[in-house]
Amino acid sequence: MDWLQETQWLWWVGAALVLGLIEIASLDLVFTMLALAAVVAAVGAALGLSFPLQVILFVLAALLSLALLRPLLLRKLKLSGPVVPTNTDANVGQSAEVLVPVTDRSGMVKLRGEQWTARTETPDVELEVGQIVRVVRIDGATAIVTAT
DSSP states (O other): OHHHHHTHHHHHHHHHHHHHHHHHHHOSSHHHHHHHHHHHHHHHHHTTOOHHHHHHHHHHHHHHIIIIIHHHHHHHHSOOSOOOOOGGGGGTTOEEEEEEOBOSSOOEEEETTEEEEEEESSTTOOBOTTOEEEEEEEETTEEEEEEO
16 A cells, blocks of 8 residues: 555646546636646645645645636636627628618628628618618628618
8 A cells, every 4th residue: 555655646646637638628717726736735745745634735725726816817818808790790780782682581782792692671671783781680691781
């Protein structure tokens, strides 16, 4: 059983690696804090602390890192500026040119250099060829437009 006591630090390092792998799947920084606590316990084991003291050290390091370090890191990692719309969300509010008359059932517009299937937002409205319209929303691959 001497080998077990001599390799306790290695078990803690293994636990830290497993917790790090779990963090890759969760991306919430909880398992990162636990992995950090396992490294602290590994240092305690390498210094010759008894197993109960290693567990206490792990628990204290986990509580401190979860309470103090994780919130600080989460604040640093959050986006600090306004969210920039991408993909189809970036087309909302853009101007488009009617290529084929647009009704609530059919139509085609040129939006940012591409042809899009288009529909009007309200029934009984027809937008004529050449008219400039505004994209209200994107529904699948169809631009829902309104007259400007």
